[in-house]
Amino acid sequence: MIEAKNLNKYFGDRHVLIDVSHHFEKGQTNLVIGQSGSGKTVFMKALVGLIEVDTGEILYDERDFTRMNFEQRKTIRQEIGMLFQGSALFDSMNVEQNVMFPLNMFTNKTFEEKLERVNFVLKRVNLEDVNKLMTPELSGGMRKRVAIARAIAMNPKYLFCDEPNSGLDPQTSGVIDILIKEITQEYQITTIVNTHDMNSVLSIGDNVAFIFKGKLWWTGSKDEILQTDNRELNDFVFGTELTSRLKK
Amino acid sequence: MNLFYAIGKYVMLMRRVFTRPQKRKIFRQQLFTEFQSLGIDSLGIVVFISIFMGAVVAIQTAYNIDSPLIPLSMVGFTVRQSVILEFSPTVISLILAGKVGSRIASEIGTMRVTEQIDAFEIMGVNSANYLIFPKMVAALLINPILIIISMWMGILGGWLAMVLTGLVTTHDYVSGLRVDFEGYTIFYALAKTVVFAYIISTVSGFFGYETEGGALEVGQASTKAVVYSSILIILFNLVLTQILLT
Numbered sequence: 001m002i003e004a005k006n007l008n009k010y011f012g013d014r015h016v017l018i019d020v021s022h023h024f025e026k027g028q029t030n031l032v033i034g035q036s037g038s039g040k041t042v043f044m045k046a047l048v049g050l051i052e053v054d055t056g057e058i059l060y061d062e063r064d065f066t067r068m069n070f071e072q073r074k075t076i077r078q079e080i081g082m083l084f085q086g087s088a089l090f091d092s093m094n095v096e097q098n099v100m101f102p103l104n105m106f107t108n109k110t111f112e113e114k115l116e117r118v119n120f121v122l123k124r125v126n127l128e129d130v131n132k133l134m135t136p137e138l139s140g141g142m143r144k145r146v147a148i149a150r151a152i153a154m155n156p157k158y159l160f161c162d163e164p165n166s167g168l169d170p171q172t173s174g175v176i177d178i179l180i181k182e183i184t185q186e187y188q189i190t191t192i193v194n195t196h197d198m199n200s201v202l203s204i205g206d207n208v209a210f211i212f213k214g215k216l217w218w219t220g221s222k223d224e225i226l227q228t229d230n231r232e233l234n235d236f237v238f239g240t241e242l243t244s245r246l247k248k
Numbered sequence: 249m250n251l252f253y254a255i256g257k258y259v260m261l262m263r264r265v266f267t268r269p270q271k272r273k274i275f276r277q278q279l280f281t282e283f284q285s286l287g288i289d290s291l292g293i294v295v296f297i298s299i300f301m302g303a304v305v306a307i308q309t310a311y312n313i314d315s316p317l318i319p320l321s322m323v324g325f326t327v328r329q330s331v332i333l334e335f336s337p338t339v340i341s342l343i344l345a346g347k348v349g350s351r352i353a354s355e356i357g358t359m360r361v362t363e364q365i366d367a368f369e370i371m372g373v374n375s376a377n378y379l380i381f382p383k384m385v386a387a388l389l390i391n392p393i394l395i396i397i398s399m400w401m402g403i404l405g406g407w408l409a410m411v412l413t414g415l416v417t418t419h420d421y422v423s424g425l426r427v428d429f430e431g432y433t434i435f436y437a438l439a440k441t442v443v444f445a446y447i448i449s450t451v452s453g454f455f456g457y458e459t460e461g462g463a464l465e466v467g468q469a470s471t472k473a474v475v476y477s478s479i480l481i482i483l484f485n486l487v488l489t490q491i492l493l494t
């Protein structure tokens with residue numbers, strides 16, 4: 001479980017995270033939704049320490065992450081997998097080297113053992129025979145899957161996904177969503193997914209947090225989200241032609 | 249104010265660069281890759297420019313000797329002095345600042361804007377050390393070798409020009425090369441080279457690492473890397489010449 005307590009973040013005099021408190025459950029896909037610019041990425045990067053918060057506490061299973069230095073954080077970092085908004089594959093390496101990278105850095109396994117692990121996670125994300133391809137040779141959906149494979153290579157306890165299906169067609173994004181949900185349940189990971197895609201919300205949103213202008217505005221499940229009378233949330237959920245027609 | 253802020257950031261970055269690499273084996277592999285891309289890949293241009301510059305210095309000197317009191321061996325002497333003292337260490341370092349500096353800044357800058365650096369950090373890898381340290385070590389080791397090659401090529405270029413034009417004989421040229429030779433000048437040249445190599449690799453690494461934004465900013469970072477490394481090379485050249493030759 002990850003807990004955020006009263007997080008505040010300013011960029012200059014812009015208050016981007018306003019007193020955000022929330023907890024993320026183990027074995028569940030915890031969704032963070034909100035409009036573009038509402039602060040989802042800043043929130044996620046704050047949780048993993050890529051952005052330092054100005055005030056507040058972040059606890060990883062009771063361990064206070066905010067007060068740790070780089071060396072102490074390293075232990076927790078090795079339990080974290082993260083899927084970035086743009087995949088962030090290392091473009092000087094091929095698929096196999098990308099996925100193997102954390103294993104090379106932090107384990108003393110033999111090459112064969114590492115290769116076995118790499119092939120296992122690649123297979124888990126339904127990729128086979130792509131080991132030697134370079135990043136530019138992959139489609140957007142394949143990149144996301146390689147990035148997921150790399151994120152889970154070290155058996156993480158915590159998985160962060162920033163817009164895992166941005167830029168993908170509805171069908172492929174559905175596949176990615178299901179994949180994330182399955183992996184989360186299979187390995188009992190605490191997973192956090194940023195999204196503004198209502199399809200994802202309705203398919204994997206067990207535990208949803210809605211961020212509005214930097215504030216945590218609403219929390220609930222995917223079923224509750226359709227019943228709510230919270231105005232800002234309604235505007236967000238039924239903001240598109242398709243969803244507003246569905247409501248009627 | 250802005251300048252002090254940048255220097256502060258540079259110092260803070262260097263504190264993260266100068267740490268022990270996570271895995272020695274991976275560091276060694278990176279080092280060999282950098283030898284290739286910083287060293288071997290620059291060899292062609294270094295050889296080309298050095299031969300021609302040596303030739304030009306020789307021809308200029310030869311044509312300007314019109315008094316019979318000045319021996320023709322003056323040509324060899326002039327080529328040697330200018331190549332070893334200034335041309336190879338300073339001018340070639342400036343060329344490398346352009347070639348290598350822009351490559352380092354754009355490579356690291358691209359990794360920054362595509363979140364690859366964040367990906368390293370999230371794994372617990374010290375990205376500053378992982379990305380900049382091997383480049384710096386490689387430059388410190390390989391640039392002196394490039395500069396020594398450049399010295400030989402400059403002297404060779406001068407000789408070729410004299411032989412081909414028939415202005416000075418091989419005998420005169422070579423005896424000029426030997427006049428008053430001091431080993432200290434080589435030390436002076438290599439000491440400068442090492443400082444310049446440090447400037448090129450870390451200043452370019454800094455501008456790449458601190459890139460914010462997108463492709464446009466990567467281009468700007470790469471330009472800044474070349475401009476600031478060149479300015480610093482020129483400034484330090486003056487300072488080091490004062491310190492080492494007085």
Ligand SMILES: Nc1ncnc2c1ncn2[C@@H]1O[C@H](COP(=O)(O)OP(=O)(O)OP(=O)(O)O)[C@@H](O)[C@H]1O
Nearest residue numbers: 011016034035036037038039040041042043163196
């Ligand atoms: N490094 C930064 N410096 C200054 N402001 C920033 C920085 N990063 C983010 N912001 C600001 O913080 C706010 C929240 O941005 P954030 O990237 O978290 O949005 P988001 O919800 O992830 O949007 P999207 O769905 O488009 O990815 C925005 O107004 C943005 O301009």
Ligand SMILES: [Mg+2]
Nearest residue numbers: 040041085162
């Ligand atoms: Mg975002």
